[in-house]
Amino acid sequence: MSHTPTGPLKGLRVLDLTRVLAGPTCTQMLGDLGAEVIKVERPEAGDDTRGFAPPFWPETKESAYFLGVNRNKLSLTLDIAKPEGQAIVHRLLETCDVLVENFKVGALAKYGLGWEQLSKKYPGLIYCSITGFGQTGPYAPRPGYDALIQAMGGVMSLTGEPNGTPQKVGIPVADLFAGLYGCIGILAALNHRRETGQGQHIDIGMLDTHVAWLANQGMNYLATGENPPRLGNQHPNIAPYQEFPTKDGYIILAIGNDPTFERFCKAFGQEHLLADERFATNPRRVENRQLVTDTLTPVMRSRTTKEWIEALEALKIGCGPINTLKDVFADPHVQARGCVVEMPHASGATVRVIANPVRLSATPPDYRTAPPVLGEHTEAVLRGMLGMSEAEVAALKAKGVV
Secondary structure (H helix, E strand, C coil), X not given: CCCCCCCCCCCCEEEEECCXXXXXXXXXXXXXXXXXXXXXXXXXXXXXXXXXXXXXXXXXXXXXXXXXXXXXXXXXXXXXXCHHHHHHHHHHHCCCCEEEECCCCCCHHHHCCCHHHHHHHCCXXXXXXXXXXXXXXXXXXXXXXXXXXXXXXXXXXHCCCCCCCCCCCCCCHHHHHHHHHHHHHHHHHHHHHHXXXXXXXXXXXXXXXXXXXXXXXXXXXXXXCCCCCCXXXXXXXXXXXXXXXXXXXXXXXXXXXXXXXXXXXXXXXXHHHHHCHHHHCHHHHHHCHHHHHHHHHHHHCCCCHHHHHHHHXXXXXXXXXXXXXXXXXXXXXXXXXXXXXXXXXXXXXXXXXXXXXXXXXXXXXXXXXXXXXXXXXXXXXXXXXXXXXXHHHHHHHHCCXX
């Protein structure tokens, strides 16, 4: 197995009964911070995302999707539908601090692994459930999928061109936010347990977390009772704050306040706009956003993207190119920040993964082990942690339990 974990969660043991994205995002974050994460996967099949391909990572049979959220985990194949599998879960829970699961509501209870059942036997256990709609409410039994949650949570109604169709975000933000909120809940519960000795149940619903990060747009609705319209790349509360065409492409121009707008106008021959009340303050520019866009578009077309960035950055005006992913990973700042990490994989290949963005000065994220191949650590967990004999493990394999 791997070298000794480091980090603020060193010594924490997590039983990971999650798959796909929301749950694995949560447990990878815990693993990066030093927790020992035991990922339980179905024998032969494994996590669903092992089959979410192409693309596979070169020279491996692993999907890029799976590799993205499963580093710093031990893969234990285990059939929890079998009594022997359930018994192994209980043995592991004797030394585990946290259980994370994303089964449908009530699904684990039929195996004796629900919160109400386990909390009686393991009163210090922190049990985090991540589902589409949470453990209560009329939608609780429904399955949750990222696009579905983006639709029901309102984000799709806010995303896209004004006269176009509703659009989802290009990455699965509903899953990712649920996983991150789950991690936050676990960290809070650990602090509570340290003070009281009590574990607790953390109920994370993807729809809840999606509503929570409606942020300014959610507040705009609550303040007015009006549904915010789709604005394409424009900001609902600031103008100009959007993309503009340049001589050779596009640029994001982010003018966040009136002094910055004044600086922009004086530097680029638009000082006359400052005497026009329609441009004088941010609220008026928001009210007249189409006029602002139409007025500034020919100005922005007068220079190349590079020329604009150099000129605007010199004036400390927010701006940036619209990068492809190739541009992102080639960006000197992204490279200087170490946003990609290379890890030796069990296949013999080297895989590159996207780094944890949490920069801790004393206990930084720890990249111990690459995402595991299916069942890579089954024998190590059963024999090393649980003290099973070779014969016992062989018997479990013969029965299809592991």
